[in-house]
């Protein structure tokens with residue numbers, strides 16, 4: 001990108017940078033003409049879009065090399081590395097490659113199955129054996145491995161079948177004898193045990209049985225444009241929206257860890273695309289839905305019919321059991337190809353990327369997402385033939401979704417134009433004349449990119465990390481084996497939800513958006529009165545950042561100035577979050593620095609906007625101040641001189657020297673940061689702890705008691721205390737941090753639930769029965785945000801509940 005940008009001459013750069021939606025086609029076409037005559041551009045595009053020589057094409061020698069490495073790791077017992085090598089080998093192995101008369105992919109599945117069994121991933125091992133047998137039904141080693149894993153799963157009947165078949169297929173006499181002796185042992189086990197049947201169906205992807213029962217309507221307001229509003233009173237935790245993405249793509253950093261279709265974490269037996277080396281999927285279902293070029297394995301071997309008769313007789317003889325009579329059906333069930341192919345109307349999102357070219361890996365996620373939207377539109381056009389050209393195929397996006405082209409910074413405009421032209425060239429390899437490359441099509445993709453910018457949602461997953469005292473730390477304070485849970489949200493994908501994009505943002509949202517698989521779900525987090533707008537947070541919230549930081553983020557990321565209530569009305573959180581303590585330590589007032597005050601001043605002006613001579617207004621203001629707690633930190637009805645200069649306490653008017661306060665705070669933070677580094681390295685010395693403890697005392701005298709700084713420092717101490725095994729202190733610091741967060745976010749915010757996960761796990765480790773209350777409270781908040789999906793989105797909740805019950809018993 002930088003290379004291409006640097007080649008654009010200044011006059012053209014200026015023209016593109018200052019273009020508006022009206023003169024966009026002219027700017028696009030001028031830039032396109034320039035690039036088409038540029039050799040470097042042609043070379044870059046050729047590299048990105050080349051199919052046969054692309055980096056993502058299957059590659060037999062790379063696969064063999066990785067297989068070899070995997071074998072070496074396996075031989076020396078390094079199963080984790082062996083597993084990774086076999087998975088990478090499967091990713092690049094062509095489906096028709098053979099090695100010693102055996103299909104290479106089948107061999108790799110069997111090798112990986114052996115590792116998975118060693119690592120005790122039994123169901124994953126079973127699935128890999130099935131995959132090998134679906135390619136080559138007469139593969140003795142695959143039947144053998146299947147038999148062995150079925151023994152581990154105590155599925156003895158299947159194990160008898162599998163090993164008998166393996167013995168029948170095995171060519172060497174020695175091999176046959178070995179299997180026979182193993183069979184004898186299994187037969188004994190079979191006779192002694194009652195056989196259970198292990199279900200090996202793939203994961204159920206149905207996400208929600210709960211229907212959406214409320215009616216919403218689209219409303220328009222002058223400051224936010226269209227938005228959604230309720231048509232009736234809606235109780236809290238009500239499901240208000242559920243939607244599948246129009247288009248979705250995985251984020252780069254999750255390509256190796258999450259399924260490229262459903263975005264759930266990959267299991268140990270992840271499967272690759274059959275014809276390129278880009279995606280990994282968790283199941284055949286997801287692979288089928290995403291769709292590649294669907295190459296089947298040409299070496300498919302089936303078992304000859306004649307084998308069945310002898311084999312059935314043999315099994316009947318060794319088992320003396322009439323129950324083994326449908327061998328043919330058994331084999332058919334296992335060896336049947338279980339790739340799931342959706343109906344003919346289904347549009348495959350990965351198909352156009354699956355040609356070996358590496359542009360889908362190299363270009364940024366939002367550009368790949370734009371590619372998926374264009375591809376879906378073209379495929380849709382094939383189904384509905386009366387849509388004429390690109391204007392037609394992108395008609396929904398061009399006319400229905402808002403965009404920010406006029407507001408985006410000049411540099412970003414140039415980047416969008418270059419990406420649009422590059423993307424068009426890459427997509428043309430799949431769509432030829434269906435996708436003309438000209439100024440009109442390029443400008444439409446530029447608009448599409450800016451629509452993605454303001455309308456796409458980040459798909460997130462909740463992740464809980466456990467940490468406890470380091471082994472080497474001499475724990476002489478408590479004997480508790482603390483295992484503390486930390487919850488974090490990680491971004492895994494980016495998607496466009498067409499109806500979901502009508503919801504506006506608020507920094508004090510009344511709906512919560514979350515994802516199951518790739519499905520978007522929205523729920524009210526409190527009671528919503530009829531006619532009220534329903535708004536979610538696009539990222540920043542009151543309590544998380546102060547107002548100026550939220551405004552900046554929304555302008556930078558989404559190109560709009562937030563008009564929500566959190567950014568236009570005074571609230572206690574914005575006043576205290578980055579506030580200094582009053583010099584009079586007995587005073588609870590806040591002292592604001594210049595940057596915060598400038599932003600708050602605007603809101604404070606609105607606060608005083610009511611005419612001076614209005615007799616009822618001041619009382620109203622007082623009521624409001626005391627009701628939301630503002631009165632305890634700022635006396636906004638008093639003299640307005642406080643509002644003019646930074647450094648004065650908003651309650652008593654005392655002056656604080658902010659320059660020296662900033663310097664003292666920076667110094668104190670050096671020691672807290674040192675403690676954070678020590679936590680990361682899990683090496684906490686008493687000297688580091690002591691210095692940080694002194695600094696915490698200093699911070700408490702510098703910052704306001706409800707400030708984020710103090711909350712963060714308390715949280716750091718909670719973690720450190722946990723690691724050194726001082727659970728009493730960990731609990732107290734965790735409680736202190738929660739108290740501050742309650743002031744910043746409110747009592748029932750999801751952030752409080754995340755902190756309660758920490759607190760309750762500390763309490764559980766201490767055997768403290770108060771953990772039951774903490775867990776009930778966090779479960780109630782989770783219920784409010786996730787309703788019936790609370791356990792599904794956060795399975796750790798069940799674990800906590802179980803342990804709390806044990807404690808009560």
Ligand SMILES: C[S@@+](CC[C@H](N)C(=O)[O-])C[C@H]1O[C@@H](n2cnc3c(N)ncnc32)[C@H](O)[C@@H]1O
Pocket residue numbers: 223224225226227401402404454455501502503504505506558559560561562563564
């Ligand atoms: C995903 S769209 C929401 C629907 C949009 N209002 C429309 O008419 O299509 C995001 C855009 O809505 C507007 N918007 C959303 N929340 C806003 C807010 N809190 N303040 C101002 N504008 C907002 C901005 O123009 C933003 O770029």
